[in-house]
Amino acid sequence: MIDAAYVVQEQECLKIDLYDRQRGFGNEFQQLSDIADQLAIAPRFGPTATPKGSKIARDAGHSPKDRLKGFQEWLVESPDAAALFVADQLRQHRNMDVDWLEAMVRAAEAVVFPSECLSSVAQSLLGAAETFRHRDEFGSAEICWCALHRAGSLLPTDQIDLLRPFLQNDAHVDTRLVALQAVSSIVDVAPLSDNAEAAELISRIESLGKKVLEADVFSAGELSAIGIECTMNLAGLSPDCPNALVDRVLALDREWLTNIVIQRYEELIASWRNVGVTLRQVAVLENDLSRLRDNVQ
Known part of the structure; x- marks a missing residue:
């Protein structure tokens, strides 16, 4: 069985790679990714001098491609300073x-x-x-x-x-699925300490989920991925309430x-239990899970 959301993501990765090459950046973005992987396992030391690449990256007189190459050199020599530069840009x-802007994204x-500086x-x-x-x-969609x-x-x-604004399909780029995945990446780690401030977000997600999980609308692919993420967003954002989207599923x-x-x-x-959430706090989630399991037995 193939996860519909995974298929959608893989398709978009292929589009992004094609886009990079057509924009003339060549493999610079892939090199950025490779450098990041190396830095994740390598010891980090402070720079002993101003890296040459930083001068090129800072100079708007150079082309974006040349500036990006300079940034790559800077990132290797002084990753902390390079990160602050990206934040400032x-x-x-x-x-x-x-x-x-594409390069900095x-x-x-x-x-x-x-x-x-994470919030900013x-x-x-x-x-x-x-x-x-x-x-x-x-x-534009890929960026x-x-x-x-x-x-x-x-x-x-x-x-x-x-x-929440990215859950509206009111622009040239449909951002709903990626926004829902972003919500999941936050609530999958641990429950919100207070979900009152997310009341409008919860309402929007429930409304969207009910729409795409209607029998005459639902289809495999992106709509199913949106429906799955809406269901899990609602579970993570409102763990004290039975999930209305489980009924739709x-x-x-x-x-x-x-x-x-x-x-x-x-x-x-499992993720919540790993951070100390009690059985009582996930009781409603467990009940929803039991209902789902009963349906496939």
């Missing part, structure tokens, strides 16, 4: 050359930001995503999704409602769909 997203995926970087990336979701040029995905990985839990009577949701519920409960 993203804060200027409203007035930035679009090609360089990708660079944000390759660096480790200091904890004190996340908000800057959301701003960049908002810019690209209203553009209809080829490749928008990258910015939104990275923002979700950095966003503090008390700012989760900032993802059961009503569709598709075993593959039910099995995916069962697996996601099991992973959510």
Whole structure:
């Protein structure tokens, strides 16, 4: 059985790779990813001198491609300083050359930001995503999704409602699935300390989930992925309430769909238990899980 959300993500990765090559960046973005992987396992030492690459990266007189190459060198020599540079550049997203903004969005995926600037970087990336979701040029969708995905990985839990505008399908780029995945990445780790501030987000997710999980609307592919994420978002955001979307999943009577949701519920409960959430706190989730399991036995 293939996870529909996985298929959608793999397709988008192929689109992104094609887009990078057509934009003339060659394999620079892949090199960024490779450098990030190396830095994750290598010891980090402070620089002994100003890296040459930093001068090129900072100089707007160079082409975005040359600046990105300079940034790659800088990232290897001084990853902490390079990360702060990316954070500073993203804060200027409203007035930035679009090609360089694309490069900085990708660079944000390759660096480790200091904890004190996570919130501001996340908000800057959301701003960049908002810019690209209203553009209809080829490749705007891929960059928008990258910015939104990275923002979700950095966003503090008390700012989760900032993802709500991206659940509307009212622009050139449909950001609903990626925004839902960003919500999942936050609530899968641990329950919110207070979900009152997310009330409007919860309402929007439930409404969207009910829409795509209707029998005459539902289909495999992106819509099913959206339905699955809505179901799990609602479970994670409102763990004290029975999940209304579980009823929709059961009503569709598709075993593959039910099995995916069962697996996601099991992973959510296990993740929360690992951070000390008590059995009493996941009792409602366990009840929903039992209902799902009963449907496939």
